[in-house]
Amino acid sequence: MSTTPSSPAAQTDAMGLAYEHVRDAILQGRLKPGAWVSQVQLAADLQVSRTPLREALRRLQTEGLVQLDFNRRIRVAPLSIPDLETLYSMRLVSEPLAVLLSVPQLTSAELEDLEAEMSAMNTAAETGDEEGAIAHHRRFHFLLLSHTEDRLRTQVESMWDHSVRYLRLYHNAPSYRLALITMGRTGHDEIYAAAREGRARAASNLVAEHLARTALTVIASVAGAHDPKMIRESLRFVLEGAE
Template identity: 35%
Template structure:
C-alpha cells in the first residue's frame, strides 16, 4: 500500500473520519481489492491512534468493504461478481417498489427536479464528467425514494447503494451514458403517467441493465487479470 495515498485527517470525530477516509480510498480504487490493512500502518498514515482505526475497520467489515481472515489479518474485499449480482437483484426489487409507491403521489416539482437531473446526466457525460453524471443519476433516484414515503425502504436502498459503491469505477466505465440517460427518461415518463406498474417495471429494467453492464465489465477485468498472472508465471 502506497502511504502517499492517505494522509492526516482533522481531529473532529476520529472514528468517523477514519471510516470515511478508508471507504473513500476503497471506492476510488486507491486501496485495491486484496490489499492488506494493518492498524499500526493506518494509524501512522492517518496520524491518529489505533482505537478509531480499529472501530472504522470493524464498521467497514460489517458493510462488506473489508474481510477478516481466520488468522485475524484484514484485507480490502475482492470484487465478487456473485455478490454484485445479488446486490443488484435486491436493489431492483426495492427501488422498483419505491417507484410504484411514489407514482400516485409524484408532484410537478418532483418531475421538474428529475427532468433537471436527467439533463445534467446528459450534459456531464458529454463533458466527460462521468462521476458527476453518476451523481446526477443518484439524485434522480433520491427524488423517487423520498416520494415513496417509506422510511425503512429508503434506509434499505441506501445501504444497498453503499455496498454497490465499491464497484463505482466499473459502473462509470461500463455503461453507455446516452443509454443510461434514456433509461432514466423512461422512468420519468412512467412516473409522469402516475402508473405504479409502469414505474416499477421501468425502474427494475434500468437496474437490471446496469447490473448486466457492470457484470460484463467485471468479467472482462477478471479475464485481463488472469491473463496478466499467467503471463507473469510464464516469464518467471
C-alpha cells in the same frame, strides 16, 4: 461546546471521519480489492485512536467492504462476479420497492428537480464529463427514493455505491461508464414520465428493467461465459409480483 479527545462526542466524530475516509478510499479504488491493511498503520495515517477506528471498520464490515482477521488486520473486500450478481439482484428487489413507495409522495418541486437532474446527466454524458454524469445520475435515482423509510433508502443508496465501485474497478475507461449512462437514456425518460404522471407501479417496473439491463451488460462485459440466472430470477420475481 468543546470536546476533549476522549469524550464520547469526540470519539463519535473520529469514528465518522474514519468511516468516511476508508469507505471513500475503497469505493474510489485507492485501497485495492483484496489488499491487507494494518489497523495500526491506518490509525496512524488517519490520526485517530484504535477505538473509533475499530467501530468504523465494524460498520464497513457490515457493508461488505472489509474483512477483519484476528491479527488486527483488515482486508479490502475482493471483487467477484458472484458478488456483483448478488449485489444487483438485491438492488433489483429493494430499489423498485423503494420507488413504488416513494413516487406517490413526490412533490411538484421534486419532480422539477428530477427533470433537471436528468437533463444535466444527459448533458454531462454528451460532453464527456464522467464525474458530473455519475453525480447527476446518482441524484436522479436517489430523488425517486426520497420519501422512502430511512432503513430501506440507506440500504439502496449503499448498494448503489458498491455497484459504482465495481464499475470503476472492472472498467478503468471513463468512456464505458459514460456509455452505460447514455444507453439508459430512454429508460430514464420513461421512468421520469411515469413518476411525473404518478404511475408508481410503472415507475417501479421500469426501474427494475433498467437495473436488469445494466447488470446483464456489465456482467457480460467482464465474464461473458457466466450465466446471470440470479438477475433473471430477481427481475421475474419483481415483475410477476407486480402482475
